[in-house]
Every structure is written in C-alpha cells, then in structure tokens.
Amino acid sequence: MTSTPSSDLIAIQGLKKYFPIEQGLLKKVVGHVKAVDDINFSIRKSETFGLIGESGCGKTTLGRCVLRAIEPTSGSIVFRPGEEGQVEVTTMNKEELRRLRKDVQMIFQDPYSSLDPRMTVYDIISEPVYYGGLAKGKALDERVKDIADKVGLNIAHLKRYPHAFSGGQRQRIGIARALVTHPSFVVADEAVSALDVSIQAQILNLMQKLQEELHLTYLFISHDLSVVEHISQRLAIMYVGKVMEFAPTKSLYAAPKHPYTEALLSAVPKPDPHRKMKRIILQGEIPNPANPPAGCYFHPRCQYAKDICQQQVPELIEVEPDHYSACHFAEKLDLKGVVY
Secondary structure, three states: OOOOOOOEEEEEEEEEEEEEEEEOOOOEEEEEEEEEEEEEEEEEOOOEEEEEOOOOOOHHHHHHHHOOOOOOOEEEEEEEEEOOEEEEHHHOOHHHHHHHOOOEEEEOOOOOOOOOOOOOHHHHHHHHHHHOOOOOHHHHHHHHHHHHHHOOOOHHHOOOOHHHOOHHHHHHHHHHHHHOOOOOEEEEEOOOOOOOHHHHHHHHHHHHHHHHHHOOEEEEEEOOHHHHHHHOOEEEEEEOOEEEEEEEHHHHHHOOOOHHHHHHHOOOOOOOOOOOOOOOOOOOOOOOOOOOOOOOOOHHHOOOOOHHHHHOOOOOEEEEOOEEEOOOOOOOOOOOOOOO
16 A cells, blocks of 8 residues: 555545446346546545536546445545554455544435435434444434534424425535534535525535534535635546546636646636637537547547547646646647636
8 A cells, every 4th residue: 555645635546437337138248337447636634626527427436436435446545534544445344444434424416315304304414423333312412413503504403304494404414414423534426516506605605614613625526617616726627537637726727738628617607798718619429438439538529639649548647736637738738727
C-alpha cells in the first residue's frame, strides 16, 4: 500500500468498475461496461472536491465505489481517518467495513425515495448510530436531537413521518442521517438536483456551514457547473468513465485544459446579458462504455482531434501546478473559460 500525504484524506489510484455483460442461459460473459475506467486523484482534508459529468458518465458509480457500497473491479482507495495511520478500503472485510461506516457516509440524490416512509424521522436519523453501536438510550436521544438542530429541523417534529415534510426538509433529514455518526468524509450524490433553486441555495449554505463546524470533507457529485463552482475548491471532469481534467475550481473555470471542459463551460449561464460566449455544440453521441472508441474517448466529438487522438490514449498529466489534463494537446491549445 502506497503512503498517502498527511494533507490527503482519500487517495484513489487505478480505480476501475466493470459490469459484466451476460448472454444466454448459461450467462456467458461476452463483454464489460466500463463504468469507471482507471481513475486517479486525491481529496484533501476539509475540502469540497467536485465531480462533474453528464448522466451515465460513471460519477455516481465512482462515489459508491469509494464507499465500498459497490465492489470495485480493481484499484486502490486509501483512507486516512486520523493521524494514527491509513487504511486500504478495497481489502477490508465485512467487520472492518462496518467500523468504517461511522467515518464515511453518503447523502443521496432523491429526498423522497431515500427515506423509509414507514419510519419516523427520529428512527431514520438514529438508525446508523444504534446499529453501529455508537450510542444507546439517553446518549442516542441527545445525539439525534443535536444533529437535527444543527441541520435546521424542528425537534418537536421528530416523531413525524417523511411524507409530512417538504423536499427541502426531507433533504435535511437525509443530511442529518449522514452526519449523525460524526463522519469525516461524505459523498454528496446530486444532493440538490431534485430541489427548487431557492431551496438549493439553502441546502448548499447549510452544507458549507456544517463543513466548517464539523470539519467535514465532501465529494460533491453533480451535473450542474454553477453549483459546483459555488461549493467546491477543486473539481474533476468525467467522461465515459474517465477523468478528463481536474484542477482548482477557479483555475479550471478561467483556463480549461481539455476541449470537453471548454464545451461544458460554454453552456454555463452568464449573469451579464451583454457579455456573450459562443456556445460549443458537441456533434455525435456519447460513446457506449461497453465499446468505447480507440485512443481518446472524446476524439469523435472533439473539434481539435488529430490522428494521434484516434490511436493513443492520452495520459492524465500535470499541465500547470495542480492542474491535470488527459489531452495530447493540453499544453498547446488556447481554450476559453468562463468570463464574468
């Protein structure tokens, strides 16, 4: 196991998740869907790391692999929960994973389907603590009320059921359930995409406040570039299971180093109606992850593609300090970012 820098909470190396394609009565494996394909990056302590991509690019699968909610095909996930050392998540047994759950949690996308309608809010929030053996009795009761108060829930309403709450309140319940175990790392999977815009702002501000108070580290998964710009310090761009680019947020938005990132940024709404940016319309379809193109996965839709792009897979290289791109011409192209 490689050593992880003390500033990193999570280090991901060579992570893959391939889903088998089976056919016939004998379920013969005839191929694989490459949902996550050789991912490498690290997440620093107390930061919000954004993960951007189109639907089906593998970002949710990546988030669940990091938590071992689904089993990775291969690769390394090193987690450093404290100063005492680090652990390799991919090799943990069931008992070790059970103990890890208090340190890693997930906020789900849909605040309607992620809550059990047969359980009261108190039972929903207390369940991870009770079954994790973290607290019982009065201590459990105090822990639930404390986190409910922190996320803005009325303690008098804890005996109600989820159907009695609005979408924003239900997402607060989901956040309370994730944070009641006092985790250090939280995967937020499209945590605000199902909410109205005004409620989105409230939830994002709440998450940032809780991050400061509880010293949390977020992996924030989204398809909304404006939301990720607001909340994240660094972010990665995914396309067909691969990371195309990752960098500090301000650097990436101002000067992208990958053509796919440039195309995404051209669609970001501008607050000034007099300042216009030419929209880049990508031609063709997103490749099938079960049969991706040779070379760079993005080359069939890239306006800058050359022969080498069809033949050779580009490596994710450091173009500028802490700014990485998987493009053969990352150092030569003059790509446009978002100008405010």
